[in-house]
Amino acid sequence: MILEFNLAILGKQSRRLVQFLDSLLAKVLQGKYFICSSPLPLNKAHNPSYGWTSTMVAKPLISLEIRQKVNFENEIRIWEDRNFLLFRKQILQPNVTVDNACADVREWISHLCSSSPTVSNTSAGSSLHALSSWxxxxxxxxxxxxxxxxxxxxxxxxxxxxxxxxxxxxxxxxxxxxxxxxxxxxxxxxxxxxxxxxxxxxxxxxxxxxxxxxxxxxxxxxxxxxxxxxxxxxxxxxxxxxxxxxxxxxxxxxxxxxxxxxxxxxxxxxxxxxxxxxxxxxxxxxxxxxxx
Structure with missing residues (x-):
């Protein structure tokens, strides 16, 4: 019971560390352990302190449910657009990334609808755009x-x-x-x-x-x-x-x-x-x- 309680407290501290990167503690730890990244992707650190090691113990708990915001600095790539940054060193505009994502989702829905017997009350040649005008x-x-x-x-x-x-x-x-x-x-x-x-x-x-x-x-x-x-x-x-x-x-x-x-x-x-x-x-x- 004490172990679970300690993990919960450490998890809360880890979450606040990720959530409030402008805090004094986050800036101090960032200068030593994660200068150019978030603390979540780190697996190990060189000669870590006891406090840092304790904080990272709870990292798997918050990694299960955490989400990261996609911003205009292109820190995260979605769908296949990440390959442009990793392999071609090209940064696409955010609106292009969103358009590509929506196109992929529409293609997935189109396949899902065409393969489902419950959504077959239109002609076989109808496009997905003709299926809905809600x-x-x-x-x-x-x-x-x-x-x-x-x-x-x-x-x-x-x-x-x-x-x-x-x-x-x-x-x-x-x-x-x-x-x-x-x-x-x-x-x-x-x-x-x-x-x-x-x-x-x-x-x-x-x-x-x-x-x-x-x-x-x-x-x-x-x-x-x-x-x-x-x-x-x-x-x-x-x-x-x-x-x-x-x-x-x-x-x-x-x-x-x-x-x-x-x-x-x-x-x-x-x-x-x-x-x-x-x-x-x-x-x-x-x-x-x-x-x-």
Whole structure:
């Protein structure tokens, strides 16, 4: 127990040494042990003091979780750009490095999407850019995408929704069987209503509700008709503080579409706030990367 306590204290000291390189202690140790680098990469030192040896004992503990900032002095190379510095002695501009990194991530996502059977509802020749046109909400707002699956034979309706912040991170998603409807427009309205109900139950406000039914969005925004479901929507709208309704084409509503496709086969209600399922992850990554 004493050993673990001592390691924890030494780890804290090591972390502060890395975090506060402008401190007097850091400058003194830097002059002797790590003149041109950080203390983390060092494996041994010539004739080290007892204090330095004790501090380095805890280095493996903080190396497990530490991160280093990529700055404009090109101390760290990411992806293949590091080879330009190491072998060609060329320093690329930071924006070039970032562009190359984003291109590599898009290529990875494109391969992931093309190899996943759950993201195959577009034509085989479609590019990744055609897969998503989802836009992030402004900071301070949350966007809820919703969608409905309407069975023309049985008239059964299943609805789905997903709430994300301005960084594209999901807060809540779920799906449910909603009963029966006599048209696809009513089905979309039912899906929007259950999405708003869950947003209100979750305590969210300043919402943007986005769906791929242009007729429904126009009907709500222009107050073209007034039936029971729309009355409930307007009532919930007042409870959710700032609320807007927007239209997006199907390729910008892929996340909600995937959720409604994988919805419960029976009347079981699914609502989750933890981790997105594996079949939803490629779509979420695509939306995040292509919304920059």
């Amino acid at each position: 836009k992030r909400p402004d900071q301070g707002f949350l966007k809820c995408n919703y969608d409905a699956a309407y069975d023309l034979n049985s008239n059964q309706v299943r609805g789905a929704w997903i709430i994300r912040n301005c960084y594209g991170h999901p807060y809540m998603w779920g799906s449910a069987n909603l009963g029966f409807a006599n048209s696809s427009l009513v089905a979309e309205t039912m899906a929007l209503l259950v999405a708003m109900q869950n947003a209100w139950i979750g305590g969210y406000s300043d919402m943007i509700f986005e769906g791929d039914s242009e007729i429904l969005v126009t009907t709500i925004n222009d107050h073209l008709t007034n039936y029971n479901l729309l009355e409930e929507i307007n009532s919930l709208k007042n409870k959710l503080s700032t609320t807007t309704f927007t239209f997006v084409k199907r390729n910008g509503n892929q996340a909600a579409h995937e959720i409604v496709r994988h919805g419960p086969a029976n009347s079981i209600f699914e609502n989750c706030k933890v981790y997105p399922p594996k079949w939803l992850t490629p779509t979420l990554y695509s939306d995040i990367m292509l919304s920059y």
